[in-house]
Amino acid sequence: ESLAPRSSLGRVVVLAQRLLAEVIRPDARLLDLTAGNGCDSLFLARHLGPDGQLLSFDIQLSAIEATAVRLAAAGFLPRRVATRVPLHEPGCQLIHDGHQFLDAYLTGPVAAAIGNLGYLPGGDKQLITRAETTLEALRALWPRLEAGGRLALVLYPGHPGGDEECAAVEWECAGLPAAAFDVIRLQVYNRRRAPSLLVVERRL
Numbered sequence: 001e002s003l004a005p006r007s008s009l010g011r012v013v014v015l016a017q018r019l020l021a022e023v024i025r026p027d028a029r030l031l032d033l034t035a036g037n038g039c040d041s042l043f044l045a046r047h048l049g050p051d052g053q054l055l056s057f058d059i060q061l062s063a064i065e066a067t068a069v070r071l072a073a074a075g076f077l078p079r080r081v082a083t084r085v086p087l088h089e090p091g092c093q094l095i096h097d098g099h100q101f102l103d104a105y106l107t108g109p110v111a112a113a114i115g116n117l118g119y120l121p122g123g124d125k126q127l128i129t130r131a132e133t134t135l136e137a138l139r140a141l142w143p144r145l146e147a148g149g150r151l152a153l154v155l156y157p158g159h160p161g162g163d164e165e166c167a168a169v170e171w172e173c174a175g176l177p178a179a180a181f182d183v184i185r186l187q188v189y190n191r192r193r194a195p196s197l198l199v200v201e202r203r204l
């Protein structure tokens, strides 16, 4: 079975996953900044070998549970992390904490990270990612991204707080030094309020 999901250009999440897959080695360290229903975490977990590590964050316990169920159904055995300590063990770790605290858990460089921002589909629309904490997470991640490593961010305008977060994240990424990072943006050009994709790569 191919690991590459079927894609159409209008599904920027799938494009995000494809661009991350290109840089994932089996022993890589991967981050899902927003576990949600676990679709992105499952995608990342499928690319890991026994020595790789996936850290998935979410502030909602229901999202951590949904991700655990999805991973377990696919044969992965995720570990739940309840305390803010450095994580050395390989495998999938589900962290019930904000992604802005990622530095407390990381023990080495990150090869690929995804941040599917906004609110959990089918969940509480009040519990959205927010510009301030998203920026904290990004600023913690930049020095942790390994050479050739990538971060994919899916940005959703339109919901309350969404436009502000999109603008703040775009501003942050546009300001990254060109000597150290390449940043691309992909957007569905003929649809209003469509999500857009930012991919940041640390230069080799």
Ligand code: SAM
Binding pocket: 033, 034, 035, 036, 037, 038, 039, 040, 041, 057, 058, 059, 060, 063, 097, 098, 099, 100, 116, 117, 118, 119, 120, 121, 127, 128, 129, 130, 133, 134
């Ligand atoms: N990647 C998910 C998937 O595959 O289903 C979708 C993620 S959903 C669009 C956004 C998630 O971000 C929500 O589940 C929400 O609880 C979570 N979230 C909001 N603020 C957060 C924070 N500071 N740290 C971690 N997760 C956060």
